[in-house]
Amino acid sequence: MSEIVIKNLTKRYEIRGNEVIALSGINITIEKGDIYGIIGMSGAGKSTLVRSINFLEKPTEGQVLIEGVDLAELSEKQLRKKRSEIGMIFQNFNLLEQKNVLENICFPLEITGSKKREARERAKELLHLVHLEDKERAYPSQLSGGQKQRVAIARALATNPNILLCDEATSALDPQTTAAILSLLREINEKLGITIVIITHQMSVVTEICNKVAVIDNGRLVEEGYVKDIFENPKSDAAKVLISGKEIRFTPLEHLDSSYKVRIVFGENSAYEPIISNVILKFQAPVNILKADTRNVNGRAVGEMILSLPDEEELQQSIITYLREKGLAVTEVTEHV
Amino acid sequence: MFDAKVIQMLLEGIKDTLYMTIVSTVVGYALGLPLGILLYVSSDKGLKPNAVLYRIGDFVCNIIRSIPFLILLILLIPFTRLVVGQSYGSTATIVPLVICAAPYIARVVESALNEVDGGVIEAARAMGASNLQIVFKVLLVEARISLITGFTITTGLLLGYSAMSGTVGGGGLGDIAVRYGYYRWQTDIMLVTVVLLILIFQVIQNLGTWIARRLDHRKR
Numbered sequence: 001m002s003e004i005v006i007k008n009l010t011k012r013y014e015i016r017g018n019e020v021i022a023l024s025g026i027n028i029t030i031e032k033g034d035i036y037g038i039i040g041m042s043g044a045g046k047s048t049l050v051r052s053i054n055f056l057e058k059p060t061e062g063q064v065l066i067e068g069v070d071l072a073e074l075s076e077k078q079l080r081k082k083r084s085e086i087g088m089i090f091q092n093f094n095l096l097e098q099k100n101v102l103e104n105i106c107f108p109l110e111i112t113g114s115k116k117r118e119a120r121e122r123a124k125e126l127l128h129l130v131h132l133e134d135k136e137r138a139y140p141s142q143l144s145g146g147q148k149q150r151v152a153i154a155r156a157l158a159t160n161p162n163i164l165l166c167d168e169a170t171s172a173l174d175p176q177t178t179a180a181i182l183s184l185l186r187e188i189n190e191k192l193g194i195t196i197v198i199i200t201h202q203m204s205v206v207t208e209i210c211n212k213v214a215v216i217d218n219g220r221l222v223e224e225g226y227v228k229d230i231f232e233n234p235k236s237d238a239a240k241v242l243i244s245g246k247e248i249r250f251t252p253l254e255h256l257d258s259s260y261k262v263r264i265v266f267g268e269n270s271a272y273e274p275i276i277s278n279v280i281l282k283f284q285a286p287v288n289i290l291k292a293d294t295r296n297v298n299g300r301a302v303g304e305m306i307l308s309l310p311d312e313e314e315l316q317q318s319i320i321t322y323l324r325e326k327g328l329a330v331t332e333v334t335e336h337v
Numbered sequence: 338m339f340d341a342k343v344i345q346m347l348l349e350g351i352k353d354t355l356y357m358t359i360v361s362t363v364v365g366y367a368l369g370l371p372l373g374i375l376l377y378v379s380s381d382k383g384l385k386p387n388a389v390l391y392r393i394g395d396f397v398c399n400i401i402r403s404i405p406f407l408i409l410l411i412l413l414i415p416f417t418r419l420v421v422g423q424s425y426g427s428t429a430t431i432v433p434l435v436i437c438a439a440p441y442i443a444r445v446v447e448s449a450l451n452e453v454d455g456g457v458i459e460a461a462r463a464m465g466a467s468n469l470q471i472v473f474k475v476l477l478v479e480a481r482i483s484l485i486t487g488f489t490i491t492t493g494l495l496l497g498y499s500a501m502s503g504t505v506g507g508g509g510l511g512d513i514a515v516r517y518g519y520y521r522w523q524t525d526i527m528l529v530t531v532v533l534l535i536l537i538f539q540v541i542q543n544l545g546t547w548i549a550r551r552l553d554h555r556k557r
């Protein structure tokens with residue numbers, strides 16, 4: 001049975017008579033053990049979607065099934081119990097400022113009525129898991145962002161959930177801390193078998209840790225599948241923009257933008273062959289490298305380049321065919337690099 | 338400078354003033370805290386919005402707060418008589434003080450709860466907390482500094498009002514100040530009562546600030 005099934009989910013808000021469609025007709029299936037990314041630009045509807053998974057937001061239409069159970073059919077009390085079995089972490093950590101680290105981690109257990117002693121023991125185990133044993137008595141104001149998120153993760157895991165929802169959990173953190181938190185999440189996924197849903201606007205987060213991804217644009221699901229496939233061969237405009245590094249907003253290369261551009265992606269096996277030099281030698285044509293980068297996609301080093309090709313259309317096609325023959329994924333780039 | 342009788346009277350005055358202030362603050366909180374929680378919970382951004390309930394609470398609070406205390410004191414004389422059997426003296430003064438304080442405290446509580454970060458409430462809800470748990474385990478805990486500060490301000494306010502009630506026979510230091518300073522022109526006694534009121538106020542304010550600071554873990 002799938003861990004999370006989102007069926008035909010639509011969410012509309014009414015604001016002073018105006019209707020806002022936050023999500024429309026979303027279908028997503030998440031399997032047990034997945035680290036599932038949901039990516040989209042700001043305002044795309046990601047938070048609304050993740051909040052629908054534990055019914056903090058009730059869908060206008062459609063269903064959410066957790067381990068086969070339709071959340072709409074639960075009573076208020078059953079729903080609260082279900083929520084306590086789904087962990088959630090947030091961009092702003094949302095720790096209780098007036099409680100110390102240990103009390104924060106015990107808090108969900110206090111809510112579900114566990115014994116105080118058992119809760120404390122569990123909290124100490126979790127502090128160990130998130131590598132914060134020495135911060136037991138600290139208050140959130142005395143912690144760094146990364147440490148706060150670790151506490152939030154420990155807190156989210158206190159009730160032994162099968163699912164962990166992360167809404168922009170690394171967006172307030174610097175790159176190093178982000179990497180550390182992501183590797184902690186992967187460790188949790190592997191050690192405890194917890195299904196993780198990661199909401200983000202950063203492609204690097206998805207490629208770093210997720211095995212599957214859904215791309216949300218303007219409240220619609222525009223692309224879904226394995227991260228590797230979408231990274232190599234994005235079909236939707238939204239996915240292309242998210243991949244082509246729009247996270248770096250400023251680009252000094254605009255004068256090169258008039259030319260015909262392609263994006264090529266190559267894996268470890270093709271990295272040793274001097275493909276670009278071969279193209280230049282074979283076709284006797286100049287090829288301009290506009291951008292080159294390597295990324296970690298599901299633990300594999302993946303290279304990505306954006307090339308500007310000569311103006312002749314025939315030549316362009318031959319080059320593309322040649323690159324494809326060499327086993328590279330090639331896509332046309334229409335937006336600015 | 339004063340004879341034993343006057344000193345005895347001043348001590349009685351201090352005792353009465355503290356009695357009125359403390360009892361009316363405590364009873365005021367007992368009424369104002371639930372009313373403030375009700376206002377917060379039923380407001381349109383609250384845990385369980387209810388426009389009718391909110392509007393009633395809001396209206397009652399505004400009406401009472403818009404009546405100047407001295408007028409409220411006089412208006413409430415029949416009610417006070419009904420409750421305590423007489424309309425003068427310290428115990429009688431507690432009635433209008435409480436009526437005046439409760440809506441004031443309700444507003445203090447409402448605004449303190451409004452200050453609690455919505456994200457923390459969302460996190461609690463995601464853990465499966467009920468609204469009742471959110472109020473008692475999240476809101477009142479996270480807002481406690483604002484609540485204590487509000488408590489201190491209210492106590493100071495009621496200290497002043499209890500003195501004001503002296504003009505209509507309310508008892509306590511205000512009563513002494515009015516009787517001796519205003520009717521008998523004994524300025525020295527009046528000055529002493531004023532100094533005593535200032536001292537009591539200082540103690541309340543500093544104590545409140547000290548407790549609030551001790552209990553605040555947000556930043557140091």
Ligand SMILES: Nc1ncnc2c1ncn2[C@@H]1O[C@H](COP(=O)(O)OP(=O)(O)O)[C@@H](O)[C@H]1O
Binds near residue numbers: 041
């Ligand atoms: N409570 C709400 N009331 C009205 N509109 C909302 C509400 N929550 C979200 N929206 C709207 O839904 C859209 C998606 O929001 P959100 O899910 O927060 O996007 P994201 O998390 O992808 O940035 C936005 O246009 C937002 O204005």
Ligand SMILES: [Mg+2]
Binds near residue numbers: 046047048168
């Ligand atoms: Mg969001």
